[in-house]
Amino acid sequence: MDLKNRSLISITDFSKEEILHILDLAEDFERDQRQQILNTHVVASLFFEPSTRTRLSFESAVQYLGGSIIGFASADTSSVKKGESLKDTILTVSNYSDLIVMRNPLDGSARYASEVSPVPIINAGDGANQHPTQCLLDLYSIRKTQGTLENINIVMVGDLKYGRTVHSLVQALSLFNATFHFVSPDSLKMPSSVKTWVKNAKLEYHQYTDLMEAIPIADILYMTRVQGERFPDPLEYERVKNAYILDNSMLAKSKENMKVLHPLPRVNEINVDVDSNNKAYYFQQAKNGVYVRQALIAAILGLK
Amino acid sequence: MDKKRTELIVSAIRSGTVIDHIPSDKTFQVINMLNLEGTENQVYFGTNLYSDKYISKGIIKISDTFFKEEEISKIALVAPSATLIEIEDYEITKKQKVKAPATVDKIVKCYNPKCVTNTETIPTKFKVISDHKGNMKLSCHYCEKTMAKENIEFY
Numbered sequence: 001m002d003l004k005n006r007s008l009i010s011i012t013d014f015s016k017e018e019i020l021h022i023l024d025l026a027e028d029f030e031r032d033q034r035q036q037i038l039n040t041h042v043v044a045s046l047f048f049e050p051s052t053r054t055r056l057s058f059e060s061a062v063q064y065l066g067g068s069i070i071g072f073a074s075a076d077t078s079s080v081k082k083g084e085s086l087k088d089t090i091l092t093v094s095n096y097s098d099l100i101v102m103r104n105p106l107d108g109s110a111r112y113a114s115e116v117s118p119v120p121i122i123n124a125g126d127g128a129n130q131h132p133t134q135c136l137l138d139l140y141s142i143r144k145t146q147g148t149l150e151n152i153n154i155v156m157v158g159d160l161k162y163g164r165t166v167h168s169l170v171q172a173l174s175l176f177n178a179t180f181h182f183v184s185p186d187s188l189k190m191p192s193s194v195k196t197w198v199k200n201a202k203l204e205y206h207q208y209t210d211l212m213e214a215i216p217i218a219d220i221l222y223m224t225r226v227q228g229e230r231f232p233d234p235l236e237y238e239r240v241k242n243a244y245i246l247d248n249s250m251l252a253k254s255k256e257n258m259k260v261l262h263p264l265p266r267v268n269e270i271n272v273d274v275d276s277n278n279k280a281y282y283f284q285q286a287k288n289g290v291y292v293r294q295a296l297i298a299a300i301l302g303l304k
Numbered sequence: 305m306d307k308k309r310t311e312l313i314v315s316a317i318r319s320g321t322v323i324d325h326i327p328s329d330k331t332f333q334v335i336n337m338l339n340l341e342g343t344e345n346q347v348y349f350g351t352n353l354y355s356d357k358y359i360s361k362g363i364i365k366i367s368d369t370f371f372k373e374e375e376i377s378k379i380a381l382v383a384p385s386a387t388l389i390e391i392e393d394y395e396i397t398k399k400q401k402v403k404a405p406a407t408v409d410k411i412v413k414c415y416n417p418k419c420v421t422n423t424e425t426i427p428t429k430f431k432v433i434s435d436h437k438g439n440m441k442l443s444c445h446y447c448e449k450t451m452a453k454e455n456i457e458f459y
Contacts, residue, residue, distance in 0.1 A: 010448065086424050108420040108446025127418050129447055193450055196436050 004302035007114035025295035038067030044097035045071035061293035135168040137289040158224035174201040247271035320367040322389040331362030377405040419447035
């Protein structure tokens with residue numbers, strides 16, 4: 001399978017086979033992480049807005065592969081502050097690197113960057129739109145903990161309206177015959193465009209407001225943070241921010257194979273008493289992000 | 305009787321374009337969209353007219369003017385029921401229902417204020433899709449948000 005020079009902007013850019021290929025490569029990097037195959041390559045990491053996990057795990061992935069990384073961690077330290085356009089920034093940086101990893105607060109910025117850039121772009125988050133590498137690492141974590149991606153019962157909890165990770169994950173898991181269970185306050189329900197996606201894939205979804213009702217069904221309990229920064233109305237945010245708080249006692253009736261995932265950062269939606277439960281998988285999930293990103297970088301640069 | 309009255313209101317044109325069967329509440333929007341305010345050619349229009357097919361309709365006749373495919377698709381976005389008739393020497397040379405295009409490029413502004421096309425100088429691109437109720441919607445190529453017909457705004 002040849003993913004050389006392909007950009008990854010939205011998870012739907014990759015077919016089921018291409019997704020599985022990346023997950024297989026990631027498994028290889030989990031077994032042997034320090035494969036020095038990127039020694040002669042430079043990767044640019046352009047983060048126009050803050051990030052801990054995504055930026056550091058991309059940078060860690062490049063370094064484990066023996067590659068060099070250039071870039072910036074905030075728009076304040078680049079010429080964007082002087083009013084440089086995204087196009088000019090991308091064209092300039094493409095002169096200095098083989099691949100650009102970009103996070104930008106504007107929706108659609110990554111697609112646009114991929115159209116003007118002569119080097120491939122990996123979208124590390126474009127505003128509220130897409131975050132495909134998060135989706136890949138979620139898929140990796142689900143396959144690793146369940147042994148398969150097929151026929152999973154996934155319970156998604158929290159901000160299903162604005163949460164981009166759940167939208168991409170629904171699209172991706174639709175390729176694998178999942179059954180979806182959406183738990184949210186009424187004001188943060190899954191958008192109809194995503195539900196239409198599920199219907200078109202001829203799959204089932206169920207909606208709940210009571211988290212306890214959904215927990216016993218879950219193979220994967222996917223918790224999300226209610227993201228204050230995405231709310232147009234701060235009062236609405238105050239009303240729903242503490243809608244679902246998972247604590248250890250609530251997991252008593254969960255299945256044996258069930259794992260709790262969370263894209264992190266968490267605020268208070270998972271109580272710290274869950275951390276020591278062997279069903280808590282979110283820190284391992286974040287670690288898996290490095291293997292998946294190593295796999296993606298290696299595939300796009302044609303090194304695997 | 306009513307039909308006859310409609311014909312009396314709007315005179316025939318020798319050469320040019322007639323846009324018929326516009327929903328009445330969209331007549332002025334179509335006029336604005338086609339920039340008819342600036343034309344030096346004769347323009348006749350009527351709205352809230354009786355129609356067999358529609359409870360009330362609008363009609364616009366523009367002399368010596370023929371529209372490009374791109375402008376016709378614009379009409380389809382706000383008035384999908386409209387009919388476009390081209391006339392030369394009082395004879396109809398072409399009559400077609402306006403057709404929503406598969407894609408809409410450059411003419412519509414993305415409704416999402418956070419879309420990159422509203423910050424950078426980028427020609428917009430949309431796919432024309434229908435939702436599960438069959439309503440026409442535009443899906444932005446960049447931000448992937450879908451926009452209802454009511455929110456369409458032209459540059």
